[in-house]
Amino acid sequence: MSKIRHICGLSGGKDSTALALYMRDRVPDMEYVFCDTGRELQETYDYLALVEAFLGTRITYLNPKQDFDHWLDVFGNYLPSPKARWCTKLLKLKPFEAYIGDDEVISYVGIRADENRTGLISSKPNLTTVFPFKEDGIDYDGVMRILEESGIGMPPYLSWGRTHSGCFFCFFQSKYEWVRLLEVYPDQFAEAEKYETIDPATGTLFTWMEDMPLETLRDPGVQADVKQKHFVRQEWLKSRKGNKRLVETFGGIEVEEPSNNGCLICHL
Ligand code: SF4
Numbered sequence: 001m002s003k004i005r006h007i008c009g010l011s012g013g014k015d016s017t018a019l020a021l022y023m024r025d026r027v028p029d030m031e032y033v034f035c036d037t038g039r040e041l042q043e044t045y046d047y048l049a050l051v052e053a054f055l056g057t058r059i060t061y062l063n064p065k066q067d068f069d070h071w072l073d074v075f076g077n078y079l080p081s082p083k084a085r086w087c088t089k090l091l092k093l094k095p096f097e098a099y100i101g102d103d104e105v106i107s108y109v110g111i112r113a114d115e116n117r118t119g120l121i122s123s124k125p126n127l128t129t130v131f132p133f134k135e136d137g138i139d140y141d142g143v144m145r146i147l148e149e150s151g152i153g154m155p156p157y158l159s160w161g162r163t164h165s166g167c168f169f170c171f172f173q174s175k176y177e178w179v180r181l182l183e184v185y186p187d188q189f190a191e192a193e194k195y196e197t198i199d200p201a202t203g204t205l206f207t208w209m210e211d212m213p214l215e216t217l218r219d220p221g222v223q224a225d226v227k228q229k230h231f232v233r234q235e236w237l238k239s240r241k242g243n244k245r246l247v248e249t250f251g252g253i254e255v256e257e258p259s260n261n262g263c264l265i266c267h268l
Contacts, residue, residue, distance in 0.1 A: 007100065008108040009268075010034045010051065010059060012044035013165035014155055016268035017051055018146040019110035019133060024055055030108070032059045033099060035092040039068055039167040041185065043156040054152050062095040068167075077197055079206050081171050097122050106130055110268045114139035160184050165268075169195065171208050176230035178214065179223050189214065 006027045010016045012034070023030055032055060034048060052059050071090050072079070080087040100107075105127050111117050112133045122129075133142070147154055155165060161180040164172055168181065169192035182189040193214045196207045207213045216222055 002103060004104045004106060005031060005100070006106050006108065007031045007033060009096065010048065011165045011268045012040060012048055012155060013268050014147060014158065015110035015112060015133070015143055017047075017152065017155065018138075018143040019108060019268075020051060020055060021146055021150050021152065022138070023108055023132065027108075032057065033096065034059050034061050035095050036061045036063050037068060037087070037091045037167055038063070039169065040165070041157065041168050041188065044165055047155050050152060054150060060099070062099050064091045064095050066090075072195070077199075077206050079171070079195060079208060081210070087167070093122055097124055100124070100127060102126055108132060110143075112139050112143060113137045168192065169208060174230070175209065175217065175226045178209070178217055179226050182217060182223075 006029060008016070008020050008023055008027075008030050010020055010032055020030075020032055032052075048059060068087065068091060071086060075086060078084065100122075103126060107122070107127055107129045109129055109131055110133055111131050113136075132138075138146075144154075157163075157165065162173065162177050164170060164177075166172070168185065168188040173181070178189070181192075192208060196205070196213050196215075198205055205213065217226070
């Protein structure tokens, strides 16, 4: 009988990083993988290099056979969205499935005990998915404790207002996150803008946000409005939650929990 493989997927995010560290000594023959779209922020690649050092083992980078631009062309410039998430399937899920092949695999996923997240998980019959944080009752505070006590700290994106790992142009980000991307990584914002088009025949807009092109966020007045609404929302959330979980202070930095459900492969 062939040996069961143990695989922990990393996204460059805090939960999957904490899970990798949590499992390091529990499953010594764990394989660590990262599905690389090639469109992550450089800081994510740098953080993953740090994770490798803390794990004391290599992370295998899985690359899709064809990149984002190839598939965008196939989809007729139809940008992915929460309702049409072709990018996750083709750039993350398929490379992962190709990597495991027909082997019996246990896949470790970092959904926390305080989450009800669902998302794209492979349904291959030879794959069993387990959720150690759920099983062991590890919640948001527990994840933060693992990152803090290990010494690795948080992924850098959390320090400047982004809530997710994943592609820098990910449509799951809020308007506030787009504004912060413009401020912190203007070149990546400009690159994301180049993907937005108008179909000359129909006038249909292909934009990352549902209701406006990214260019709109270059207006200082719009930026101020987006920030104002963001901070008002944060205050409201703090008052409702008693300043628990949605905004926490970690290492002197306010860390905001994502306001939407990203995907399990990209955003853990
Ligand atoms: S990070 Fe966002 S844009 Fe990138 S593959 Fe995942 S869902 Fe798609």
